Amino acid sequence: MKKYSLYGLIRNSFNHQENWPRVWRSLQPKVEYDVIIVGAGGHGLATAYYLAKEHGVTNVAVLEKGYVGGGSVGRNTTIVRSNYLWDETSYLYEMSMKLWEGLSQELNFNLMFSQRGVLNLFHNEQEKRDTARRVNSNRLNGIDAELLNTEQVKKLVPILNTSPDARYPVLGASLQRRGGTARHDAVAWGFARAADARGVDIIQNCEVTGIRIEGGQVTGVDTTRGIIKARKVAVAVAADTSTLASMAGLRLPIDTHPLQALVSEPIKPVMHTVVMSNAVHAYVSQTDKGELIIGAGIDHYNGFGMRGSYSIIEGTMEAVVDVFPIFSRLRLLRHWAGSVDICPDASPIISKTHVKGLYFNCGWGTGGFKATPGSGWVYAYTIARDQPHPLNEPFSIERFTTGYLIDEHGAAAVAH
Amino acid sequence: MKSPLDSSRSQPYRLATGGRIDRAKPLTFTFNGKRLQGYQGDTVASALLANGVRLVGRSFKYHRPRGIVGSGPEEPNAILQVGRGALTTPNLQATEVELAEGLQAGSVNCWPSVEHDIGAINGLFSRFLPPGFYYKTFMWPSRMWKTYERFIRKAAGLGVSPKEPDPDRYDRMNTHCDVLVVGGGPAGLAAALEAGRAGARVILADERRELGGSLLDGRDEIDGAPALEWVNAASRELASMKEVRLLLRSTVFGYYDHNFLTVLQRLSTDSTSISRPLIKERVWRVRAKQVVLATGAIERPLVFPNNDRPGVMLASAVSAYVNRYAVAPGSRPLVFTNNDSAYRTVLDLAEAGIPVQAVVDVRPEPNGPLPSRVKDMGIPVIGGHVIVDVKGTKRVKGVEIMSVDASGERVEGRRRSIRCDLVAVSGGWNPTVHLHCQSGGGTRYDGEKGCFVPDAPAQEERSAGSSKGSFALGDCLGEGLEVGAEAARAAGFGDGRVSTPVPTVEDRAEEPLKAMWVAPSRRPPVREHKQFVDMQEDVTAGDIVLAAREGYDSMQLLNRYTTLGFGTDQGKLGNVNGMGVLANHLGADIESVGTITFRPPYTSVTFGAIAGREIGGLLDPVRKTAIHRWHIEHRAVMEDVGQWKRPWYYPQPGESMEDAVNRECMAARNAVALLDQSTLGKIDVQGPDAAEFLNRVYTNNWLKLGIGRARYGLMLSEDGMVMDDGVVIRHGEQHFYLTTTTGGAASVFSWLERWLQTEWPELEVYLTSVTERWSTIALVGPHSRKLLQDLDSDINFEKSSFPFMSIHSGSLAGFPVQVMRVSFSGELAFEINIESDLALAMWQALMKAGEEYDITPYGTEAMHVLRAEKGFIIVGQDTDGSMTPVDMGMGWLLSKDKDYLGKRSLSRSDCVRKDRKQLVGLLSTDGTTILPEGTQLVDDPSAGIPVPISGHVTSSYASACLGHPIALALVKAGRARKGSIIYAALRDGRHVKAEIVSPVFYDPQGERQRV
């Protein structure tokens, strides 16, 4: 891997920057791999990288039906935080957060991970209790969390409508200063490049159409580019999870919904933190390019279509203009949808299955971007050792049989 | 030769005659602080050009001087901040802003001024700044990223956000139509006419302020007369049709599923002088049976070295400025083209008396009728040549051209300089397929026309005219008529045949263009002077090649990596050329390198316009009970509970919240108090299977509940967790009335409907939400019975005939009521249900009659305290979606001899775990500390992080009647731990010691409520 650096840019300026190598090689798939990862989204690529790095498993292919990063990893609103409610989830997301903190350097790819703080506003007494509970639990779990009152919120984000006359006045917020945003595409590319450098084959335009199982053991996959063999197949296809599961005769408790987002035209910096509100449903941050990036809610019908309804965009705009009255004259530049895979308890599945050698990582719903490195790390562990790491043990498929649900609706379901 | 320019020097580049401007209405405006003049009918862009302003902005990355390129929504460079104070709006395109008296406009993103911009220094470093350079650097040392980022952010962004709330208003309008025609050019007008003549309800929307589309910009003739006469006639005819609605200044910006389209109509164009508030914009939400897309085409620029210099413009824009605005964008123009249409611009310029220096045509021998005509006029046409450089930085001073070799891919021979101050370029046309693509339709590349044309429609939609790649005027008119008639027929009007002959036009045949994504030049793109593909994003052909080399070699990756097409113009000029450059580099055909995704909106839309009126007080409906007014009059402090406003407490003068709540609680315990409980969800359940239905959705048994009796019920979600609770009354054999929590009303209703409709269609049960119809007043306290007995009533309130958990109908103080004996406070209590119309009067009657007993209204806070003293839970506060009834100490409510929703889940291994969290009471051992709600509980206060957590506080209050604070909590295996100590971990690091006790603090035997 040719190192990226300022020095490199300067040196390469003498040859017009023409000598940078490809981010990842362009390849034909081999006949057989030790591990096949389905889906070159953030999670699939991170998994490949950690398989190679942490476990020395490098005979790995990542098969992608479209192009690298074309799924939710390149469509999300890039919010990264670890202030979840339950211990199990907190540990997982916090481990991810710690990985984020050195990831640009580790991958030698500037992910623009920006710890500008994440505010979660609350607007009623019950939200206040729930927020306090979450903040308290975060602190005991070693996750930075503060509880702010309206005054403190106002000081941090003066453009926020903190008027007591608002329809749902801001009563306070939780603040995670280490939370923030990262450049989503860079995460996909950075992991892809680093995995490729360790020998992982990344194969685009290669859709998995079937999963081959013999005697309860995975033997490979059918793809649009032929059969590829492997004794371990790890699925990380987010929105398409149900489709892949059905290829293996599995039914997972997952619903897929459209989720939309939008950006404004770029403006000079006006917002320095990420602001999220569940009750009024507005999520806003400002990108380094100057656009306000805004998360909308899910459409309540199920669908894989990556098309959402306009009424959701309206609802989001209402909320944003209400919470930030000065944004009213700004203009919407673009809106789009992704599809998200949601578990009944709003927590993910990172698990072995009843088929030997078949693994699933899914159910991240509206909030899996922030988990990308951590999820890849524990998934790689699970695949390499054929047993879950203690961090993802609670997130097995079994929990829907045992009832050990990890209900993160409060902290995850509507929030990103 | 006489100058064609206006001799008055105020607008030096205004032509003396012509244009669709009103010379009688001069308008004064400022640009970057300088006072200038234009006319009514100008855009800011045309007025700037009339004043000779060429340099209007700086580019995003290199801060290169930039001028106006286009004349419509494609404009990439002329991005302005318009207006001051609360009315300021960033990032408006000069080409899209109508000029107004007093308008103030300025360039964005340059400092200290557009003439002298420090940021231009970036240009010097451009060789270090390849596309995506930021991914490769700013990583070391890691803690410095924050600092780097601050500078990057400062440098980024175009205009500035207003600093004050928007004084303007925005509207929404919903409408249906048979045929929505998008675009009022020749094709759209023809389509609207035919559809209208067939009797269809038509909406014709066009983004411009007048109809005519491209005809406004040119000098075409229809039926032997100026085309605008035909436009006028068409407009008149349309205006006379009752079922036709014309929407001008209206951009159709979104095409969603089921032929739902959104239109932004600009109502007020004046940003300065009108008094506020005014309705600035309106979003039309249109559901159209059929859609005709006659959205025209946008000219494609040519890509060549230094093609971004101010003075390089689209040929079509030059024509528009000359014809429509009577502005000469330059005095020594040169035209650079690969097709015939640019020759029309030559003719337009000639007609206006502006001498064209030369036409540089990449085609070796342009010999079609149009070039021939130009040659005949003595204008030099230089075939087989391309521009290899542009001279001048802040405005064009000349070009250098070279001839193209036989391969067509390289230049050869000597460079030749030509002086000029305007370069009109044309690389062909891109049909405006945005809406077609938004609707789900695809495109295909038409090699002959050199452009992407719409493929089969995905919805009820037809394209016509240039938006379909049919560029000749005759074809636009013909196709317009045809699709208009067809769309009308498809919507049920007419027979689909065109009713009038196609107007005659003299279309001069055009020779095929020579598609060219980047002009051949002396050096390969990576080493060449900058050849801009996307001006707003500062993406060059070289950048695209570099990105592709690094593996970002499909359109989607390329867009993301280079940000090609991500500007506010959404790549209207750059995307297709970018695709071509990529295809060239890969040696692939243009269709194989991926697709451009056209996302809504077509052009940017004001946030406020999408939000409409649904902000502020109208963000969400406010629900008020029938007694609301009384509460306000009696100084209640209100609390938001879902959409409802509820009295939280009623402070008397000088009272704190604590004082008021204590007083209210004591009144309920010792005298009589009343609560407006009307917000509870109420569902009327009727039908032969009503009892069976309730039996399935509640955990306890309903078959045997007597008529006139009430029972508390618990609902579980499918995974066995407590979901909602409430009292259910049986009014008749087949008639129940159930109550839900205030917050759960809507979700419980749809939950019940879901089961009825999708899982148990065999049950005959009818649900009606009656939440608003009935109001409920809880009368609580030892004197409540006496008070009721004081009132005139046919109900016997004595215990013997009105036992606990029963219901009686009758009249009370002259009002028809249903009175129920239930208690959420543990006191003797009656709940009076009354039609909402009468509730306020009933309340007042109770207040009056209660004076004698010192009756006290109480709010939700006192209600919470009273129920917590009794250990009654609030679903959603003491439960969180992870608690079973057993956890909550309500196992007695689980019927063993029937099935119910959630039952199976309760026997899962995790649900029978011994160490599950359970509801307990907590008393701080110091007897004074109120444990904050949401506090986590730990067993070992000295444990290090991560501290094992044993539970948390869900409810916590000062209890006036007990004289000490109480709390409810969920604690792991809590019931078995009664009497033991646990620690509440406060955020400041302190720990408060508390004893685990029973959750029932008051009257554990429940004697008081049964008296």
Ligand SMILES: Cc1cc2nc3c(=O)[nH]c(=O)nc-3n(C[C@H](O)[C@H](O)[C@H](O)COP(=O)(O)OP(=O)(O)OC[C@H]3O[C@@H](n4cnc5c(N)ncnc54)[C@H](O)[C@@H]3O)c2cc1C
């Ligand atoms: C609008 C939106 C906003 C969001 N905002 C946030 C946020 O702010 N913070 C946050 O943490 N999370 C957010 N999320 C969620 C987050 O993006 C996802 O949870 C996460 O990206 C999913 O993991 P992934 O990156 O691996 O998925 P993806 O990027 O979707 O990767 C899955 C890949 O699998 C491929 N694939 C599918 N089927 C096949 C097949 N048969 N064969 C081969 N390949 C296949 C797909 O093409 C895709 O590339 C948001 C999501 C959306 C849609």
